[in-house]
Amino acid sequence: MVEVERHISKDELAELIREETDSRINDRLNFIQHLYHGDEVPEAVGKVGYGTTTGYNWIHAWNDDGVEGLVPNFGGGRPPKLTSEQEEQFIIILAEDAPWTTAEVHELLAEEFGVEYSERHLRRKLESYGMKYAKPKPYDYRRPDDADEILDERLEKALDEIENVDSDEGELMTDGGCTVGFFDETFPKPEDVYQRVWDFETPSQEVSTERFDANTFGFYALNGADAVEFMPNSKSESVCEFLRQIREKNPEGALIVVLDNYPSHHAHDVKDLAEELGIRLVFLPKYSPHLNPIEPLWRELKYALSRVFVTSEDTFQSLIQNTFDRLSTKLSYAQDWIDKFLADSGRLRQ
Structure with a gap:
């Protein structure tokens, strides 16, 4: 189990969250706040809509560099987007391993392509691929394939x-x-x-x-x-x-x-x-x-x-x-x- 470093107080962290305007950094700060309140990494990162691997990356970055470690490394410019070749590969992966939770898609983008999208933008992108977000319909495992x-x-x-x-x-x-x-x-x-x-x-x-x-x-x-x-x-x-x-x-x-x-x-x-x-x-x-x-x-x-x-x-x-x-x-x-x-x-x- 990885313990969260308390670089700042709970009140100082809450103040940072209130003032932060970048939704990506805000997600990370909220993740740290959940850890402050006693959540384990999987539970805390799930509450902000990301996968467990991403959560461990964030806590290590926080423990090493504090708030600065949570700032996405986009070189001062706009966050990177998928190239057309990457997008083709992304769609292939989605199709081969569907269905996906939103957190799993976020983790896939971060781990495979180093890309992050907001919840709203990711939803629009997946819908543009023809994907549907719905509760899976259950069916009996004994149903014949034919x-x-x-x-x-x-x-x-x-x-x-x-x-x-x-x-x-x-x-x-x-x-x-x-x-x-x-x-x-x-x-x-x-x-x-x-x-x-x-x-x-x-x-x-x-x-x-x-x-x-x-x-x-x-x-x-x-x-x-x-x-x-x-x-x-x-x-x-x-x-x-x-x-x-x-x-x-x-x-x-x-x-x-x-x-x-x-x-x-x-x-x-x-x-x-x-x-x-x-x-x-x-x-x-x-x-x-x-x-x-x-x-x-x-x-x-x-x-x-x-x-x-x-x-x-x-x-x-x-x-x-x-x-x-x-x-x-x-x-x-x-x-x-x-x-x-x-x-x-x-x-x-x-």
């Missing part, structure tokens, strides 16, 4: 079976023909809070903690009638009942239902009823909910409900019903899916 190919094969097989039964029903049409849609379940809760809001104090929101029965089954159709219903459970009997409702709303032509691998979806009575109703069940690859376009619809539904206060189960279910009916009219949730899995088939006709 999930797209698996789904494509299963969908093609279902479409081929429909064509073999009756070539006149080969196109996906709104007036009969073949309907394609997505089935899934969700469990909205009245106490869920998803929206971020601005407030002059720490935001708070009144919520209901009532336990409502809102086990919601949804069918999001590309070119047919949507369906939503509240079921007592997720057992195969409930799935069968919902399949009947889907068929009642889409009585004409072949019907393809894309769904996940929840155990009740694979039950014998579900598969037998689907065959009886003329429904082809196309199962997603395991651990691949991202391939079901109803998932973003559910997220937006929960987001919309999160600012609503309700104390009645009937009111809550009515809100879910109305929100689903409104959102399911949008094809945008499935546009990427259509482009990926149906664009080349020539079977989708609006």
Whole structure:
């Protein structure tokens, strides 16, 4: 552990921070102040947005030369920038080892190129490269690498079976023909809070903690009638009942239902009823909910409900019903899916 040299008092350091106008030096002084307050190097440098290696470089420079050791060595001129060749190399490194935290990018620039940028300038630069700053979306490590190919094969097989039964029903049409849609379940809760809001104090929101029965089954159709219903459970009997409702709303032509691998979806009575109703069940690859376009619809539904206060189960279910009916009219949730899995088939006709 490297101990920080106390060249000046805490008050003198605080005064330097207040008077310093160079943001780069100010970051270094704040780092030293955190060390004065007892932080270790990794914690202190993390608070100012830089990596651990940079922190140790700074503390050694401070211990050796005090405040002067923290002044960037830019030879009295403007801080150096990446040359065009360095920038190409920088982008290659970023692409090869992505994702990066902001602190890691700062450290990369300092260690590899001797360059420093402000937080704001670095953000603009990374965005200009086409990079996005966001919380990573988690996914199951068991998801197959060829999930797209698996789904494509299963969908093609279902479409081929429909064509073999009756070539006149080969196109996906709104007036009969073949309907394609997505089935899934969700469990909205009245106490869920998803929206971020601005407030002059720490935001708070009144919520209901009532336990409502809102086990919601949804069918999001590309070119047919949507369906939503509240079921007592997720057992195969409930799935069968919902399949009947889907068929009642889409009585004409072949019907393809894309769904996940929840155990009740694979039950014998579900598969037998689907065959009886003329429904082809196309199962997603395991651990691949991202391939079901109803998932973003559910997220937006929960987001919309999160600012609503309700104390009645009937009111809550009515809100879910109305929100689903409104959102399911949008094809945008499935546009990427259509482009990926149906664009080349020539079977989708609006």
